[in-house]
Amino acid sequence: MIRTHRHSRRRVLGGLLASTALGPNLLVAQTQTPSETPFSFDGLKREMKARAAVPHAPPAPLDTALSALSYDDYRNIYFRPDAALWAQTDTRFRLEAFHPGWLFQEPVGIYEIVQGMARPLTFRTGDFEYRNQVGEKLPDQTSLPGVAGVKINTPFNAPGKYDELITFLGVSYFRALGSGNSYGLSARGLALNTWQSGPEEFPRFSAFWVQRPATGDSTIEVYAALESASVTGAYHFVITPGADTVIEVEAALYFRTSVAHLGLTPLTSMFYFAEHSERRFDDFRPQVHDSDLLRMVHSSGDVLVRPLNNPPRVSNSFFADEGIMEFGLIQRDRSYEAYQDAGAQYHNRPSVMIDRLGDWGAGKIRLVEIPADLEIDDNIVLLWTPDVAPQAGENRTYRYRMHWGALPAEDSGALAYVQSTRTGVGGASGVPVENRNLRKFVIDFEGGVLGGLDPEAAVFPVVTASAGEISNAVLHKIDDADHRWRLFFDVDGQEADLIELMAHVADEDRKLSEVWLFQWMRSNIKK
Incomplete structure (x- = not known):
């Protein structure tokens, strides 16, 4: 699995970036003259349903100069804060882009919505600071062929300081923060065939539409198109920052093929060792993990918690979801002394709890624990899986609410x-x-x-x-x-x-x- 930040700390499985570009009804190629087109979520749903009726076709790869970027090249490319969208306005939000290249070989389209009209955003080399030799190979102010993803900042830790709120980067991965948090676990739009027989399929967000926030808006809305060989999707995210950052998600899915193992609300985290581990690692720190508990809240009032493990072999655990109102991955220990890691700041990693909204039908909460020999391995996956697998030609819609933050146990x-x-x-x-x-x-x-x-x-x-x-x-x-x-x-x-x-x-x-x-x-x- 790929983590969307601090890639030096994560191993990456090959073949993650398969996707399909959207048709001309919604996307304008970045090389064309930007033009406004009407946008609505219903329109995006119609387009993605239509896309599900045609075969999957990957977009053209990046040119050689960008596709050849190494990890060291990529990590030394920074977006200029003064180039952020809405930087010259008095709104609470700023939008930045991630440079294409390295792992991110298939450009993502970005659009701004204003009064129901969407215009494609074109990013240039001048929007980035190249702290390496890469910039010398790229002509100044050249338009980039799309970007790798987006980051949204807001001043929710200190007045006037625009800190990261949420990022979308790498297939359908995204991460959010509550105030005072540092990045830890990741979420995904969808998971297909996760740790089952055969290869895992990684759907990809191929385009984003971001609603321009008005002065005084406390929330920001993001729409996304999801593509893979088996499914297309239209997503709507309503993001409200705070100590407990709340993200309401609607996912409309359209299945090109039957899917044996569908994973909804997938969370990906890291558990290396903790106080309860039978210690296999010679390490000065008492604990190393992004999350340490699976937590489930039942309608009866019961709260169930399962300490995570770094097992000797892959472990799949299934929990009947009947009566489960909330579930998620928790980082319970919140003191520096519990980890003794001033660099990684494990005590500040966010917890995430998920509320399902509406009737999802029968299903199970699935926890996958994978052996890890290094803390760079994301070895924990949590998802919800339906008892009845979707069939080719079927449409399904799921709504849920995510809470990102410290989420204190008290x-x-x-x-x-x-x-x-x-x-x-x-x-x-x-x-x-x-x-x-x-x-x-x-x-x-x-x-x-x-x-x-x-x-x-x-x-x-x-x-x-x-x-x-x-x-x-x-x-x-x-x-x-x-x-x-x-x-x-x-x-x-x-x-x-x-x-x-x-x-x-x-x-x-x-x-x-x-x-x-x-x-x-x-x-x-x-x-």
Whole structure:
């Protein structure tokens, strides 16, 4: 998978950039004289539906000068802030472009919408600063054949300082930030055949239309055309910046072919190791990850959290979505001390929660965890998949809302939240353990009604395992930690290949904590 920023930290799978250019009804080639044409989302939907009825045809590649850019060439090309769209206005937003080249061999069209009319934007070499020799090879003020993607900035961290809000770059990848965040996990418009038999297909946003914001507008609207061999799509993004940046998405999909494995709302992240990992890495930092929990909120009021893993083999987990109102990937630890990485700033990585809007039909939440030997590997994928796969000629529309930000756990309300998970050798400390299949789990629950209870309160742990044997389950309040309770228990893995664990704290009437889930693989069990 490709990450849309800091490419030096990410491995890239080959063949990501397959796409199809739009027909002449919507797109004007960048080499033509720019002209205005009427634009509406309904019109974009009609065009993409029509495109789905014809075969996929890739656009022409870049010329040699741009296609030959190396990583070092590309990372030393910067968009000039004074060339940003709307830089001379008093709106809250600025639009910048990413230079074509390196991995981005198929130009993306960019359009500005004003009063229902769209005009193509032409970017020139003079809009960029070339801190290398590349600029000498390109004639000054030459029009570029489209761009690689777009970035939208807004002053939501400090007055007058235009910081990055959202970027669209690389196939259908995009990233957003809440105030105070630094880039971490990515989202995609769509995922096809992710970690299934056969190659994964990567649909691509081939064009964007951005509504010019008026003075005082607190939101910005972006439309996108999606293309691949199997599907076309029309997307509408309504983006509202803040501590919790909210993006409302409508995706109208038109299927050229039947799709066996459709993935909606895909999130891609990195989990290397954490407190609960059986440590395989010699590293000075206590944790390295962009996200550490899968979080799901049920209509019953239950909140389920699953610590992520860097497994010894690819792991697919499926969760029935019946009653699940929200789901997403969370970065729960928010202190610098939890990571000790001043450069990567893992404690500032955003969490993302997704609300499905409307009736999506039956489906499942799917979590894919992939072995990673380096922190440059994006090894976590989360998506929603329908139980009934789409067929050739079928149309489907999905609406959802995304929340990007710190999303503090203490905002969860009455339930104590899982503050940390730790594991280690089972049995009593300082005593030799003969059973190497014995593992200890330590879970800290913090806040909520439970946090305010007296240490002698009548509360108890509920712990279950799909296999093996649980023993020595003990719950107590930690004296030197306000509002925190700790649960210990041992698990004897015995001969099970995989064990699913579940735990929470309750009293006689109700759950008092989030429900903790954990997957323990046999190859992690010591022989």
